[in-house]
Amino acid sequence: MKFKSYKKSQAALEFLATYGWAFLVILIMIGALAYFGILNPSKILPNRCNFGAEFQCLDYQISSAGTFKIRLKNGIGEAIDVTSMTLSTESVTAYVCTTEPTKPLGWKSGNVTDFTWSSCTGGGLTAGEKGKVLITIRYNTVVSGSAYTKEVKGEVFSSVI
Known part of the structure; x- marks a missing residue:
């Protein structure tokens, strides 16, 4: 029983680590696009x-x-x-x-x-x-x-x- 809960928590940690990095990369890309003016909302208003x-x-x-x-x-x-x-x-x-x-x-x-x-x-x-x-x-x-x-x-x- 101990090994079963350990595998679940390891899978959850791997899931968070993998998708956390992907989410962080997306946030950095959006920040860079906004910084360089590509995502300027006033252009489309x-x-x-x-x-x-x-x-x-x-x-x-x-x-x-x-x-x-x-x-x-x-x-x-x-x-x-x-x-x-x-x-x-x-x-x-x-x-x-x-x-x-x-x-x-x-x-x-x-x-x-x-x-x-x-x-x-x-x-x-x-x-x-x-x-x-x-x-x-x-x-x-x-x-x-x-x-x-x-x-x-x-x-x-x-x-x-």
Whole structure:
């Protein structure tokens, strides 16, 4: 009886040792593929523009030449005054644009407006790769006035051209 349990435990140990090494080799291979960028999930993710219900994102473009363009539709339900629009990225270096778009006053509900930032630098955006630009829009309704400012955050995740 003693020999029977010894053979079972030896078989279990050999099984764990054999397949443990194989599992370790697979983990090392996956780590190497991820390190060299072959398993980069951002390459297969679709382009997107999210703003919530307040604004509908109709079109967008991130350029490595220093421009950022976005076309938005006012979906708030009433006319608004945009007081500020700021851009940022998740990069360590700041995304700075020297020329900002004109902020619309009396932007009527349902109207579409194009916004273009130019002379933008930093942000870690590289041509041919995907980039994410975060947008913060501060506005107030024309009826309520500037005492009732609201803030909407949105993001554009797209290929940088």
